[in-house]
Amino acid sequence: MRHTALLTLTLLFSAIPVAAQDVAPDALVKSVTLEVVDLIAKDRELKAGGRAKLVQVIEQKVLPHFNFTTMTALAMGQNWGKANPEQRKRLTEEFRTLLVRTYASALAAYSEQKLDFRPLRAKATDTDVTVSVRVLQPGAQPVPIDYSMEKTAKGWKVYDVMVGGVSLVANYRTEFANTVRASGIDGLIKDLGTKNRSLADKK
Amino acid sequence: MRLLAALGLMVLAGCASTGEERDPRDPFEGFNRGVTKFNDTFDEYLARPVARGYVKVLHQEIRSRIANFFSNLADPFIGVNNFLQGKFENGVNDLARFAFNSTIGLLGIHDVASEMGLEKHNEDFGQTFGRWGAGPGPYLVLPVLSSSTVRDTIGLGLDWTFDPLSDVRPINLRNSLVVLRGVNLRADLLEASRILEEAALDKYVFQRDAYLQRRQSLVYDGRPPREKLE
Numbered sequence: 001m002r003h004t005a006l007l008t009l010t011l012l013f014s015a016i017p018v019a020a021q022d023v024a025p026d027a028l029v030k031s032v033t034l035e036v037v038d039l040i041a042k043d044r045e046l047k048a049g050g051r052a053k054l055v056q057v058i059e060q061k062v063l064p065h066f067n068f069t070t071m072t073a074l075a076m077g078q079n080w081g082k083a084n085p086e087q088r089k090r091l092t093e094e095f096r097t098l099l100v101r102t103y104a105s106a107l108a109a110y111s112e113q114k115l116d117f118r119p120l121r122a123k124a125t126d127t128d129v130t131v132s133v134r135v136l137q138p139g140a141q142p143v144p145i146d147y148s149m150e151k152t153a154k155g156w157k158v159y160d161v162m163v164g165g166v167s168l169v170a171n172y173r174t175e176f177a178n179t180v181r182a183s184g185i186d187g188l189i190k191d192l193g194t195k196n197r198s199l200a201d202k203k
Numbered sequence: 204m205r206l207l208a209a210l211g212l213m214v215l216a217g218c219a220s221t222g223e224e225r226d227p228r229d230p231f232e233g234f235n236r237g238v239t240k241f242n243d244t245f246d247e248y249l250a251r252p253v254a255r256g257y258v259k260v261l262h263q264e265i266r267s268r269i270a271n272f273f274s275n276l277a278d279p280f281i282g283v284n285n286f287l288q289g290k291f292e293n294g295v296n297d298l299a300r301f302a303f304n305s306t307i308g309l310l311g312i313h314d315v316a317s318e319m320g321l322e323k324h325n326e327d328f329g330q331t332f333g334r335w336g337a338g339p340g341p342y343l344v345l346p347v348l349s350s351s352t353v354r355d356t357i358g359l360g361l362d363w364t365f366d367p368l369s370d371v372r373p374i375n376l377r378n379s380l381v382v383l384r385g386v387n388l389r390a391d392l393l394e395a396s397r398i399l400e401e402a403a404l405d406k407y408v409f410q411r412d413a414y415l416q417r418r419q420s421l422v423y424d425g426r427p428p429r430e431k432l433e
Contacts, residue, residue, distance in 0.1 A: 102402040109394035138314040139271040141325040144425055165420020166413045174226070174412050175404045191404055199401055
């Protein structure tokens with residue numbers, strides 16, 4: 001009898017949702033990914049390629065787990081130090097818009113593939129980890145997607161995504177540096193804005 | 204021999220080109236951008252329309268069988284490259300894949316080996332040279348084949364020498380198979396190339412950097428020495 005009571009109590013407590021900062025990074029990636037993939041599978045509009053709605057879903061479900069300021073700072077490299085707070089804010093906003101669109105396109109194209117969530121290889125005390133997911137496809141080598149994540153006061157946040165060994169943040173570095181060299185930080189903000197508007201007009 | 208001549212030509216063209224801010228990894232940028240322009244035209248008017256038509260005409264299921272067939276033919280030399288890199292377990296895995304897929308998998312059209320847990324690998328001579336310590340050398344854009352480096356171009360020459368399709372006769376059949384493989388590959392990349400165009404500010408730079416990162420990662424099988432982002 002006492003055992004049953006204890007069990008009930010335990011079950012009760014385990015059912016209480018844990019705060020975001022307590023969720024392990026690999027569990028977080030898995031639950032968010034599966035939730036979004038599941039949403040796409042069930043929603044006819046999303047499946048048919050409703051890009052605007054997909055962007056909305058990503059903004060709601062995925063964005064809170066990304067640290068776009070860190071991502072933008074890493075992509076900017078040394079030029080980040082030369083940007084004033086207003087420029088930093090606008091750069092981050094434009095870069096975020098571009099990345100969300102790219103992410104939406106990738107998700108729309110590959111959401112039906114099988115996923116293999118890899119166990120996390122890290123110590124409990126680590127504050128910077130890589131969470132790996134592999135996209136399985138018959139007849140081809142699995143494509144690894146590696147999320148670089150850092151522990152913050154608001155839980156684990158993604159600051160880079162590597163697809164097939166290609167770091168998104170590193171890949172924008174040369175482009176950003178070239179544009180800043182040619183037309184300054186404001187030139188880069190302008191270019192990103194133009195790019196985002198041209199993509200938004202498309203669909 | 205023809206490859207060497209082509210390489211020589213590229214070096215010459217590279218020297219003749221002038222750019223203000225040169226990326227040390229891409230000394231032939233002027234030449235490369237020229238080839239890229241040619242490739243873009245080729246892709247826009249021939250490769251992409253053909254690949255789109257191919258996707259429309261053939262069901263995904265059939266396209267996937269065709270991809271598996273060519274993928275299976277490549278497995279023995281993927282295995283050889285694994286042996287050359289000292290990764291014997293992987294090499295045996297690749298040969299076993301070929302054995303199972305060629306038989307139970309009906310000449311490779313079914314990838315039964317993957318279902319059995321024998322994973323597909325990605326190896327070629329360019330990666331083997333990299334594993335042996337060769338750096339990539341200057342970035343090169345090859346006509347039609349697109350992104351490469353000096354090391355990978357030499358590797359590609361060897362890949363072709365050992366390509367099982369190159370022994371197929373009559374020549375007409377061989378050529379048809381090579382074209383089919385190419386079309387199938389382009390069709391597979393339709394989505395990816397669209398995403399690349401959406402993501403990039405300067406497509407040439409974005410594609411180059413992605414290629415160099417990707418190859419570096421492949422040489423180290425996904426675990427390259429980590430370059431610390433500051």
